[in-house]
Amino acid sequence: MNRTSLYFVSIVILISLTSVFIFLVGDPEKSSISSDDQVLTVTGLIRESQNIEIQTLGSFLYRVEPSGGVLTEPLQLTFDLTGAQDRDFDVAIYWYDEEVLMWEIVSAPVDQAQESISIQRYELGLFSVREYVDINAPDFISTYDELLQMAPSDTVGYRIGVGFLSDDGSAVKVPGTTQTGGCGGVVLNGNTIEKSQLKDSARIFVNDVETEVDFIFVGLWFVNGNGGCVDELILEPTGM
Known part of the structure; x- marks a missing residue:
């Protein structure tokens, strides 16, 4: 077999292996999943190998799995606020930092006129919609x-x-x-x-x-x- 033939065979093998890899990994597809109470909806490009789950833990309290890692594509988390429009305060989305055991504000606040609130997240875990607190902390x-x-x-x-x-x-x-x-x-x-x-x-x-x-x-x-x-x-x- 001459050098040209070997080169051609190598290219064919490379293309075949690439096709197999793409088939095994799978292209991400636009997917959407909602909590059982229909308050939280997670939308984004999700590969078949990703098993996105929402656990409802309480009122406006949810765990979105898998947690503990960083996604290659962000997911959008949207909370329906129509059931909480009788409040007289602004709310925001909070994410629980399990390393320091603290809630962290991860969205801008919205007032009671808003029917939903959303964020883009690469990191999942425990989320809650709570009253937004504007605090002026001293120098520590x-x-x-x-x-x-x-x-x-x-x-x-x-x-x-x-x-x-x-x-x-x-x-x-x-x-x-x-x-x-x-x-x-x-x-x-x-x-x-x-x-x-x-x-x-x-x-x-x-x-x-x-x-x-x-x-x-x-x-x-x-x-x-x-x-x-x-x-x-x-x-x-x-x-x-």
Whole structure:
């Protein structure tokens, strides 16, 4: 067999293997699935290998699976609010960060005139529609420093989440207060995660009303087990 024939055969084999791969993976198709109470609808490009499920856990409380990973294509989550239009407050979509055990606001708020609220998400998990809380948090620089002193000696990266305790006792992440860092400001993953926690309180404005608020600080330490930072580097926030 000459060189030209070998080249032609190689091209044919490559095309065949590519076709088989595409067949096995499957092209994503526009799909839609709704919760059993018809409040939440998830829409997007979903491959046949993805098993999207919605579990209704309570009023405007849902778990969308699979959780714990990042999708290659975003899904749209739409909540029907027609059953909650008698409220006298704005609402937003919240996602539960299971690492720091806090709810996080992941949408802009909408008022009672809106019949639905939607977001695009690459990451799934636990979602809820709750009253939107506009909070003006104080500067917690000293508390960050205090929490950093609690980091294990072999920490190579960290993430600090700051939340306030809502009326129902759950923690809600304060927007713009998450701090990440590592050795010399470079975040490394390590091979295990440890956790520390602090609490503080302050009198601040919540939805334009001055009130005493309890805050919770959660430090996630990415530990490598081999001594932590080297070359005289210390744990610092990224971007410094």
